[in-house]
Amino acid sequence: MARFTIATFNVNSVRSRMPILQKWLSEHHVDALCLQETKVVDEAFPEADFRDMGYRCLYRGEKSYNGVAILTKEPLDGFAVGFGDGEEPEGETRLLRGRIGDFCMVNTYIPQGKAIDHADYVYKHRFLDRMKSLFDREYLRSEKIVWVGDMNVAPTDMDVTSPEKKREHPCFAPDIQEHFEDVKSWGFIDLFRKYRPDPGEFSFFDYRVKNSLERNIGWRIDHVLVTPALEKHGVDCWIDREPRSWEKPSDHTPVLASFDL
DNA sequence: ATGGTCGACTCTCGA
Numbered sequence A: 001m002a003r004f005t006i007a008t009f010n011v012n013s014v015r016s017r018m019p020i021l022q023k024w025l026s027e028h029h030v031d032a033l034c035l036q037e038t039k040v041v042d043e044a045f046p047e048a049d050f051r052d053m054g055y056r057c058l059y060r061g062e063k064s065y066n067g068v069a070i071l072t073k074e075p076l077d078g079f080a081v082g083f084g085d086g087e088e089p090e091g092e093t094r095l096l097r098g099r100i101g102d103f104c105m106v107n108t109y110i111p112q113g114k115a116i117d118h119a120d121y122v123y124k125h126r127f128l129d130r131m132k133s134l135f136d137r138e139y140l141r142s143e144k145i146v147w148v149g150d151m152n153v154a155p156t157d158m159d160v161t162s163p164e165k166k167r168e169h170p171c172f173a174p175d176i177q178e179h180f181e182d183v184k185s186w187g188f189i190d191l192f193r194k195y196r197p198d199p200g201e202f203s204f205f206d207y208r209v210k211n212s213l214e215r216n217i218g219w220r221i222d223h224v225l226v227t228p229a230l231e232k233h234g235v236d237c238w239i240d241r242e243p244r245s246w247e248k249p250s251d252h253t254p255v256l257a258s259f260d261l
Numbered sequence B: 001a002t003g004g005t006c007g008a009c010t011c012t013c014g015a
Helices: A019-029 A048-050 A089-093 A119-138 A174-184 A191-195
Strands: A001-011 A034-035 A056-060 A068-072 A076-079 A095-100 A101-109 A144-150 A222-226 A236-239 A256-259
Touching: A001 A101, A001 A144, A001 A222, A019 A034, A019 A256, A034 A101, A034 A144, A048 A056, A068 A095, A068 A222, A119 A174, A144 A256, A191 A222, A191 A236, A222 A256
Parallel strands: A001 A034, A101 A144
Antiparallel strands: A001 A256, A034 A068, A056 A068, A076 A095, A095 A101, A144 A222, A236 A256
């Protein structure tokens, strides 16, 4: 048995967040860190900084937007970029997969959608369809899979501050919640909710809401989802708000989960 | 709480 800790963190630019990442990783034992919104082309990804901290890097990004990475202490046994379904290539900067032994990791940055009547919202729904197809095509329900990332969906009224005012928000509308649940129903359990059953814990605090962290006005849209085969090994899953209060924070917080494998 | 603020990159978009 060995303790394995994975974290997911929308960094909102990996280059602007390097000081926070260095401090945070020096203070926490993290075996795998999945980043979203790295906002950097591959040629400029700060791989050396992570290597100095003992991590190997898998990354795929583009200028200004999107971009994902998986940083691991141990080398990945296998990895893939994007869906590999022959459809729109934009998924390539929103989806990475890797594996350490029989421990499978999927890191996603699901499209935000912009508005429920916007073309981007159609793309968000299609992205969820492609997620379910990916699990059908590439995985077995009996495998140890952790699907993490910025999902841009707050699943229930427990996961936002004022649910009644958000029914038409692209990250909270009933149709996107139902679609997200449908993908999860492939075989995933919300690990954070298992260990933290009470409402009012969030992973995103909008910069535009004054003192959102202190007032705890936020959204829980960053998730750690696991198959039952991995849930059995779960130890804890939690949100670390501290980096959100440091200098030059991301608008998101890390979400961590640990397993005894 | 969507008014506000960030980040990247041009002055505006995306979140």
